[in-house]
Amino acid sequence: xxxxxxxxxxxxxxxxxxxxxxxxxxxxxxxxxxxxxxxxxxxxxxxxxxxxxxxxxxxxxxxxxxxxxxxxxxxxxxxxxxxxxxxxxxxxxxxxxxxxxxxxxxxxxxxxxxxxxxxxxxxxxxxxxxxxxxxxxxxxxxxxxxxxxxxxxxxxxxxxxxxxxxxxxxxxxxxxxxxxxxxxxxxxxxxxxxxx
Numbered sequence: 178x179x180x181x182x183x184x185x186x187x188x189x190x191x192x193x194x195x196x197x198x199x200x201x202x203x204x205x206x207x208x209x210x211x212x213x214x215x216x217x218x219x220x221x222x223x224x225x226x227x228x229x230x231x232x233x234x235x236x237x238x239x240x241x242x243x244x245x246x247x248x249x250x251x252x253x254x255x256x257x258x259x260x261x262x263x264x265x266x267x268x269x270x271x272x273x274x275x276x277x278x279x280x281x282x283x284x285x286x287x288x289x290x291x292x293x294x295x296x297x298x299x300x301x302x303x304x305x306x307x308x309x310x311x312x313x314x315x316x317x318x319x320x321x322x323x324x325x326x327x328x329x330x331x332x333x334x335x336x337x338x339x340x341x342x343x344x345x346x347x348x349x350x351x352x353x354x355x356x357x358x359x360x361x362x363x364x365x366x367x368x369x370x371x372x373x
Contacts, residue, residue, distance in 0.1 A: 257307035260325035264294030
């Protein structure tokens with residue numbers, strides 16, 4: 178079973194702005210990114226998808242629609258694939274958020290919710306619910322999932338049994354690809370590619 182996670186392209190916001198759950202546009206036309214990604218996937222010899230699944234946020238859904246069209250695949254959307262909801266911090270510069278609030282969040286990383294959105298624990302539970310359901314549908318493999326860095330790191334943490342805090346330190350570029358494969362006989366997931 179293969180799942181190919183694709184991070185959305187660059188968004189039309191200044192660097193340093195928190196935009197987790199916010200619906201923001203892409204800088205570049207999704208068709209251009211789709212063509213570039215298709216070439217990269219072919220070069221990496223990633224198996225062609227049977228389906229595309231996407232976060233419904235514009236920065237993912239427009240790319241997913243372009244790619245699904247190019248590959249001739251069905252496309253579905255799932256709210257559980259949205260990025261973490263940062264509540265009152267959405268669309269604010271990270272360096273403009275009260276340092277004390279950020280420190281409190283870091284001190285209780287899993288459960289703090291100073292921003293009024295989701296805690297990390299709530300976010301992980303939401304992504305886990307999606308992934309657990311997806312993992313039961315072997316007929317969808319290979320699946321390409323267009324989503325967000327946070328979602329991709331949570332999925333990697335879950336299937337590779339690596340602490341999320343460690344996965345957060347792994348570089349993950351815009352349009353980065355994470356390819357995961359499950360060996361059905363061993364019932365074990367492995368990482369084929371990270372951030373290619």
